[in-house]
Amino acid sequence: GENVEQHPSTLSVQEGDSAVIKCTYSDSASNYFPWYKQELGKGPQLIIDIRSNVGEKKDQRIAVTLNKTAKHFSLHITETQPEDSAVYFCAAKLRTSYDKVIFGPGTSLSVIP
Amino acid sequence: NAGVTQTPKFRILKIGQSMTLQCAQDMNHNYMYWYRQDPGMGLKLIYYSVGAGITDKGEVPNGYNVSRSTTEDFPLRLELAAPSQTSVYFCASSYVANEQYFGPGTRLTVT
Secondary structure: OOOEEEEOOEEEEEOOOOEEEEEEEOOOOOOEEEEEEEOOOOOOEEEEEEEOOOOEEEEOOEEEEEEOOOOEEEEEEOOOOHHHOEEEEEEEEEOOOOOEEEEOOOEEEEEEO | OOOEEEEOOEEEEOOOOOEEEEEEEOOOOOEEEEEEEOOOOOEEEEEEEEEOOEEEEOOOOOOEEEOOOOOOEOOEEEOOOOHHHOEEEEEEEEOOOOOEEEOOOEEEEEO
């Protein structure tokens, strides 16, 4: 079936350094790729998304890049802060009869002060 | 707007018992979803709905049932609870299949 892979599963960085999380997807018709942040004890929350007609999108310290040919997309967080510590999920929207979103397994990011 | 609300927040069930997890949203979203998240794991789609009266199975539907009689509500029914259903359950909604808004979750333990 369709799936989304995500790496690494855990990531530890020093405060101020950059963090990169990578995802690959299998459905070549996917056209929407969101990223969610989940803080401890809470539900996931959208932090940034990208559509297939653009290659990069930025929002302050967060950026997402998309390579449709290779079917992979990445989340980049610059100047990391302790409050960036959380679990991050990538996802891809499938072009089935009812568009479904499949989530990656998540990356636990720890920012060390 | 309250967004997506879920009740109860916590529940302990005995094996074989049944219960309904409630989910409501006030954003007039047509899409609604139920996910389960096991400890340290990602989100697995249980069921989803694209509008009142329309539901479909996700990746892990066995042991669960849903109904969608109104736009606002999307309850999840567990019949004959099993220890394997111990998990955190999240409800979400979206306008078409784009940004999903998640509820705070229901932590369920089956013993």
